Amino acid sequence: MTRSNLGSRRSRARLLDQTDAAARAQLEPPTSFLEVRDLRVQFPTVDGVVHSVDGLSFHLERGRTLGIVGESGSGKSVTSLSIMGLHERTNAKLGGEIWLDGEELLGSTSERVRELRGKKMAMIFQDPLSAMHPLYTVGHQIIEAYRIHNKVSKSAARQHAIEMLRRVGIPQPASRVDDYPHQFSGGMRQRAMIAMALSCDPDLLIADEPTTALDVTVQAQILDLIRDLQAEFDSAVIIITHDLGVVAEVADDILVMYAGRAAEYASAADIFSRPEHPYTWGLLGSMPRLDRDRTDRLLPIPGTPPSLINVPPGCPFHPRCAFADRAGPATRTEVPQMVETDAGHLTACHLPHETRQEIWRTEIEPKL
């Protein structure tokens, strides 16, 4: 650590694996646009190592939307920050592979990942008020994002910023471009954030809880906007949320995460029509629904998410799982692996496939 904090040329991330760059170059590039293989993220703390993400794999194609769902601390945000390379300057240790368009990111230099950031992959955040710099105009912040990756004049970049604001539905973009973030409403700010993220036409857009801080009426607008822009730009989109309602709106595929691991990974249709993991059942049961009688109680998941320092042995969900007894003793000792039961439908659960289907049909679905 000499000049590294101010300079941007720094040898890349502390990796958990000892695989060197040469060995990484030998790795087989995947056919998917984005492929995450066995991602592990650990944070050493004084209390012990926090296993934020532990062996996560998924893939995503251009033009498709993946919803990552889970409770707070399930590792969904850490996953997105790892893809973006934004875990640097924290003490995170990483393992596994992240492939973006044939390029492995974890083994790349931080300078290379910085070049990709904003241009090839962009991110929008939960709270647009704190995520935008309060002392620069909205236009300035979009222009800055655009000019860092495109050699254009200031006036051309300004025209581009106005055009981006217009595309995300900001009225009178030519005058609003000189406003400060605090002069925008919450929904407008998130629109401006999206304009900023899309200004360089990224192939991958990661939206981390994009609607959580917004009014309900605005949430649907923002989700519509993301969906429309995705079709227009043909980007791959990851939407991270704790709200199944959000992913039901926009996602093609859904990855349910629990305690840093994948619990269930399937198409959105499958997740809602025949979910297989007891945790997914719990999420569905916790969702308020308008078509139910109000006297029916929600079915919350008992207990709290586990500590990521001392993850329960076996299936991390078993202490909270109502069906752990039926899964046999292995559920308390062995970590369940993701197993594909139907085409493209993977579940990590010790319950036999038939039993899960049975439970869903007879015990869970009627109560929802």
Added chain:
Amino acid sequence: MIAFIIRRRVAAVGLLFIVSVVTFGIFFLLPRLAGATPDDLASRYVGKTANEQQIKDIAEKLGFHDPLVVQYGRFVKGLVAGSDYDYGPAVEHCPAPCFGYSYVDQIPVWPDLIDRLPVTISLAAGASVLWLVGGVATGVISALRRGTVFDRVSMGIALGGVSLPIFFTGLILLAIFSYKLQIAAPGGTYTPITENPGTWAYDLLLPWIALAFLYAAGYARLTRAGMLETMNEDFIRTARAKGLPERTVVLKHGLRSALTPIVTIFGLDLGLLLGGAVLTESTFSLPGIGKYAVDGIVNQDLPRVMGVTLIAAFFIIIANLIVDILYAVLDPRVKYS
């Protein structure tokens, strides 16, 4: 914006009025409350050999028996229009702004103050550039390398800087660089910058360093704390997510936010210093406003002290005014209304 500035200026004028009342009160009302008679006040204006009758005459001529309101009116009139001092043998005219008439030197205070102002301004300007650059740079690097040797050492030095008085660091500097190594001016001399900029800087180098060290320490700590807070903000993560180089993230996005409180403190510190860097000027025997004030106090030359008090208050009010306006310029969220 314009209305905001005008309103602040009106407030500043009001403050100046209050300052004049308080200053007048301290120098004319308080002695009376403490039991001094008009004759006691008058005795300061005459030689030690004066007899009682002479003192009584002077007190009469200077109007010390008049009601306080009348005296205050005369005091303000002197400030804006000048006034005459009738000593008996001769009537001395003190042109506006008349800050009073020195007992000891038998000359008006104001021209003397103005003569010394460039010294104090030179001292404050040079030192402030040093401490601003040094303090902010140290603070930024410390924050980015939190917990490293650089951070600990520089923060340790900063703690020393804010704790050590200038008459300690100043004398150490003089002993080493002027007396021992003989590479710096021994103090006591001042060359106007218009005469010879090189000599000007040479004469002021040690005072600058001593003064800057005192202030830089505080600025380093302030900047470090501000940067530590700012660099954890969400908008810093956004700036990185855009793919900005780390240097831009730190200097443009991080420091820009941490700068607002620093500018505020800087304005006030500078205003305070312009009213006289008393300890620094005394330590290095610089003929500035602070030294003038000290000499005035030592000789019980009250008009001098009063003049310095007024001009110091003036600078602080002006600095406050500028900081207020600057604050609104620096942070668009500050409403002008």
